[in-house]
Amino acid sequence: MKEQGSHYPYVMLIATTVMAMIIIGGLSSFSILYKELLDFYNTRAGDTAIISSLCIFLNFAIGPFANYAAEVYSFRLVMIVGGFLGFLGLFLSAFVSQMELWILTYGVISGLGFGLVYSPCFTVINFYFERRRALAIGTVLLGTGIGSVVFPFVFQSLIAYYGLRGAVLVISALTLNICVCAALIRQPKELSHRKTSLHQKTNSEDESQEMKNKTNHDEKKQTCFNCHVCKPKRPLFHFSLLRIPSFLIYSIGFMCSIFAYFSNFVLIPGHARAQGMDSEDIAVFLSVVGGMMVLARPAVGILADSNLIHKRNIIGAFVAVGGILSIILPWMPGFFPLIIYSVSVGIFPGSFFMFIPLLLLEITTLDNLPQAQGLMNLCIALPVGISQPAAGWLRDLTGNWCWSFRVSGAVSLLAGVCFVLEPAFRPKKCLKENQTVSSESDQLENL
Incomplete structure (x- = not known):
């Protein structure tokens, strides 16, 4: 990895990895709380899924504003505020008496807090690592995988010992560690x-x-x-990117990918619960997803940096395989098919996050990456917000999870088609220039 200045960027890499681990580990492990909320408040599957979906929606939707605020003030300040809001929302959730209030406390307050932290985590790292940027991003995403492995068992154990309310109190205290990690972040020189x-x-x-x-x-x-106290006069969004066909195709691909990915965190526990499996089995499935992320993402980052296969083809193949397996799963009930499916979710659809900044840097410059990634996060926020409720509502409508899996798989296949066919939508002149630049950079790296 090529870094700026001293070895301190590695400290920041560790800090951002821990913050991503807490946020995504907690969001993906909400499936454990999801089952408890269904039993505790005796609510419908689709309505209860709104809580997590709203939190995840805000986590991505305010990414542009978080990046802009981080540039105006500092990444450190914005992340500390976000960590506190994440704690506050969870802390208040432990005392609410109605499921609808969870939508405000966890869905809105914690969602806003996590959004102020998550997107800046990936943005700031791009400024400090150049040659091995994909591996650096993969390391941060490695933290999300570790969180997805550990947090389901932590949530399950806390609920077993302290009940739902006590467990949420402990989780809120754990979230405060985001503020500690955020204090280690430094503002990039470019900004x-x-x-x-x-x-x-x-x-x-x-x-x-x-x-x-x-x-x-x-x-x-x-x-x-x-x-x-002056502030940089830079636009919040680069809407000119919407005139670039590649950006539009990538946006559709990532929107479909994230819809299919996050719906799994309702589909897996719901399908397991429908077959009579308990919370410990659900925790195992979610931990397998996270474990495969831990193993796969660094390897995928190395593969992406090697330029043996173009990045868009890698992610296109991955999400397509995940979609096929999602369509097939309803015909194979039982514990072991769900284990195999959880493995596939961790390896294939779960790898698409790291490709967002990598593919954006083919369209825009590093200096404009915060605005470009912010616009992309705004695009993918909508499918995040409807993915889990849609899966729950389909289940409520049909009485089982089969069509929810099939719709998710079809959307994932559409994402794969978008990534693979993206060059067909480029102007021929731009395509030739990109190929020339790519070949020249490969020759320089070989030298």
């Missing part, structure tokens, strides 16, 4: 140099003016103070 330049320019002008007229000392002090 801070604009303020520094403006400070120097303003200070030099002040000195020159002071030489001419010392009576304006108070006015110049006020000007100098204002320069320290």
